[in-house]
């Protein structure tokens with residue numbers, strides 16, 4: 263569960279947004295909508311503790327994450343957060359399997375991880391592609407690797423930035439289904455999107471700008 267309370271963000275003189283308030287419960291999906299430049303990615307980055315808000319609070323499962331010191335921020339990102347970035351944030355010069363292995367903690371629980379990784383790759387339509395180097399994959403395939411990483415990580419807060427951007431409609435539908443499955447298994451899901459279909463697949467929407 264996440265609650266955003268009186269959040270504001272300015273860059274110098276320019277106020278991007280102020281007094282943003284919302285709560286998303288466990289199991290729910292929120293769409294962040296608004297024109298290009300309205301600050302959807304910035305708001306996601308604040309919730310992911312990648313960027314600081316100018317004022318206000320972000321409470322995730324009872325913890326005010328705006329107040330965390332650097333080591334606790336790293337633990338929050340490692341243990342709680344699943345993030346689908348616009349640029350996928352994959353290690354390009356490594357295999358698909360390695361990228362997923364890193365997400366679930368390196369060498370710990372290797373056998374368990376291998377099955378979980380195979381299942382996640384199957385789910386996103388990339389079964390048997392685990393040994394390929396990420397830089398050889400298409401943009402849409404890389405986006406699906408990032409989705410598989412979100413599945414294996416079993417986060418409690420998933421933040422997705424335009425997750426259907428590089429995909430055809432069948433794969434876009436699959437991404438939304440997977441995010442819904444994450445919500446059903448107890449995750450809180452927030453999606454920045456320009457897509458009406460994605461917005462309509464969510465439980466509620468918040469408009470910026």
Ligand SMILES: Nc1ncnc2c1ncn2[C@@H]1O[C@H](COP(=O)(O)OP(=O)(O)OP(=O)(O)O)[C@@H](O)[C@H]1O
Pocket residue numbers: 273278296297298299300301302303304305454
């Ligand atoms: N570090 C920064 N310094 C100054 N301005 C910034 C910084 N980061 C973002 N901005 C500005 O904040 C605005 C919002 O950017 P953001 O990427 O959050 O918008 P968005 O709604 O996600 O846009 P899009 O739909 O195009 O992805 C933009 O005008 C951007 O230039």
